[in-house]
Amino acid sequence: MEMLSQFQTIGSALFTQGLISSCGGNLSVRFGERLIITRRGSMLGALSGADLVETHIDRNDQSTPLASTELAVHRAIYMATSTQAVVHAHPSYAVALSFTRSVLAPHDVEGKAVLPMVPVLGEDEEIKPGDFAEEIAEALKRVKLVFVRGHGSFAAGQLLEEAYYYTSCLEHSCYLCYLLEAMGEEKQLPRATGEI
Numbered sequence: 410m411e412m413l414s415q416f417q418t419i420g421s422a423l424f425t426q427g428l429i430s431s432c433g434g435n436l437s438v439r440f441g442e443r444l445i446i447t448r449r450g451s452m453l454g455a456l457s458g459a460d461l462v463e464t465h466i467d468r469n470d471q472s473t474p475l476a477s478t479e480l481a482v483h484r485a486i487y488m489a490t491s492t493q494a495v496v497h498a499h500p501s502y503a504v505a506l507s508f509t510r511s512v513l514a515p516h517d518v519e520g521k522a523v524l525p526m527v528p529v530l531g532e533d534e535e536i537k538p539g540d541f542a543e544e545i546a547e548a549l550k551r552v553k554l555v556f557v558r559g560h561g562s563f564a565a566g567q568l569l570e571e572a573y574y575y576t577s578c579l580e581h582s583c584y585l586c587y588l589l590e591a592m593g594e595e596k597q598l599p600r601a602t603g604e605i
């Protein structure tokens with residue numbers, strides 16, 4: 410699939426599934442020593458060629474100011490790992506659960522298999538785009554997806570499709586956690602344990 414259509418497919422899927430608002434979230438892929446990332450303020454549900462910005466992973470150039478406000482996080486991930494693609498989204502149920510949890514631990518079979526433990530970074534401080542770049546990159550050496558409290562998910566994969574799958578899987582699991590909690594069942598279920 411051509412590069413633009415990959416971005417369009419994943420951006421549109423994130424938006425139609427409610428995993429981002431109209432101008433929320435961002436996507437990138439590694440491109441040699443550079444990365445291609447969505448433009449600052451772009452609408453992921455309606456991307457055009459002008460919304461893709463190519464810039465260096467390790468230094469600024471004339472395109473850098475156009476890049477997503479989360480560029481620092483994407484760069485840190487590519488520098489620390491062999492990841493080829495990154496999806497950042499704001500999935501509502503996961504954001505809601507992240508306010509009160511230090512990990513997001515799915516109960517459903519698919520969630521447990523794909524994302525057994527999702528670390529939640531950040532405490533009560535005001536979080537700005539680009540925050541926790543080093544911590545997110547470090548965590549993504551061990552897990553496929555990491556969450557920033559009250560903000561959103563950063564998923565890493567070999568393809569945008571893969572990182573998108575982790576994102577949608579997380580939200581599905583968090584929705585199920587929410588339902589179980591509403592039913593008064595969640596506390597009775599065993600929690601996943603182990604190192605994250």
Ligand SMILES: [Zn+2]
Pocket residue numbers: 434497498499560561
């Ligand atoms: Zn964000």
